[in-house]
Amino acid sequence: MYKSIDEINERIRDGSVRVVSAEEMPNIVDELGVTGALRDVDVVTTGTFGAMCSSGAFLNFGHSEIPIRMEKMWLNNVEAYAGIAAVDCFIGATQESTTRHSEYGGAHVIEDLIAGKSVELHARAKGTDCYPRTSITNEFTLQELNQAIMLNPRNSYQSYNAATNMSDQAIKTYMGFLLPSHRNITYSGAGCLSPLANDPTLSVIGSGTPIFIGGANGVVVGEGTQSSPGAGFGTLMTSGNMKEMSSDYIRAATMTGYGVTMYVGVGIPIPLLNEEIVRHTAVRDEDLKTNIVDYGTPFRDRPVIREVTYAQLKSGSVEIDGEEVRCSPLSSYKKAREVAAELKTRIETGSFTMALATRPIDSHKINKPMAEKGYVCHVNEMMVSTFVTITGEESVKEAAKRLLKGETNHLPVIDSENRLIGIVTTYDVSKAFAKDEQDMSVSEIMTKNVITIAPDAPVDFAARTLQQHNIGALVVIDSSRHILGMLNSYDLGDLVGGRGRR
């Protein structure tokens, strides 16, 4: 059995269309079977509402009395890209304000415009014969713009890795605040309600597919950037008219310690044209798998801690290493449902009709990492391999001697098998002398939690680590904690801002 788009649109027009949300589909298919469901249901609505950093909008301001060809532009002190001739710009959601930093950014400008607020424009230009003006400062509202077209390069991830942090320090990420030693897990995506989870082979969703975006009736432009449907991580480029949007479905946000992002509500209706599509929309959270990965390591290929289903994630806790770990989303399931429900109402009342995609999206594509052709300097090229060490049993006095002889400020402490167990610095040693504790053993005054680095880490990462911990040197160790060398902040020169304290 098949059904055509025209038949569905005819039912939308005569008011007899049957629309259900993707959440309801599994039970309907269980009850009626695939053929029965295809007969009874015409459209399945999906929805998602989450942080979609890769979002933004094209704005057109119209020409001023003395025209200007804007080259640099700020909206409420957030820089917008103006290199697209005269009076257009692209305001990106993650761009941060020059005055309020991560508390206000491109996403907030977009949210303010949608809420009807007035925004300040400031632009500069070099001035030409045809565009003589060199600067302009003005206020505008959304209604005054000729166009305000949201264009989001990468939205509606098919699924996304869940995050935890195996390191012993809390980290601030785009997945939220991750407590040390895997004490929480965060995840994103609406699971069985997610648009692409209901069409993983991209058999209906493609260029031209009508969608709900931010409250407007918008469209899928085509493949999203970084789309990797072949690996289960498809994305879509989406667009919609900002003038039809509502702050119910577009929310600016700040991930503290990471930056500005924008929560976007996207819903895609899936017309049930054949049995294969029906089967795909019957997906349950139990069928949707993703990985929990360790965000505590700074590298692209983050270690996978375990596989989970969205059903497990939504249950509120997941087991890691025999412990129940609390997990929570950072996308809103409640809002995702609202999106799917609103889309359903629009279809039922005839204000939203279906269309076939005009160009398909390659469903086998796999995203490639960056091929770094430039030269990357690694820690082992900058470290000093001659260094002095001390054992924990030796005295503070001995440590002082060794520091002097080695002409260094950092003295790694090793055990009998030459493994790193601590560090003492000139500061620790002088403090001990000042307190008359020079006869104590090194292990009594040493810092046990040594900040270390691997030899194959890039040096700019090492520089950031030095800065973050405000220290002067890192101990370079191999996987069995044997010392390979020392990396000093003064060897990194300009890479490290302020010189470390200790």
Place this chain on the structure above:
Amino acid sequence: MKLMVEFDSDGVQYPNIAAAILRSGVMVNVERALIDGDEGWALLDVDDKDADMFITALSRKGVSIRIQKDAVSHNRTDCVDCGLCISICQKQVFSFDENWQLVVDSERCVLCGRCATYCPQRALSIQK
């Protein structure tokens, strides 16, 4: 219930909390505290039924006691019910109801302030 106890320069000189525990025989849990030479505060958790007795025992010069209620204020309009605060808070103040709407159980809060810092919508604030 939670008691917010503040000590002025007189109050920090004497082991008031220990003395009150001994005097009243009521067990309390010190959830958070910051006390230095001049002043300090402590957040105590005490069983509801013992609270009156303990408050009486702790009431002395230099000690001010306040019942800590509604520590977390949650702005419904700004909140998008993302749920990020749920796993950040280690005291299980936040949870979802059956409709995936955020529920706040302010009673359990120990005022660490983390949820307010990390709520992406800035919808939470902590009173102290």
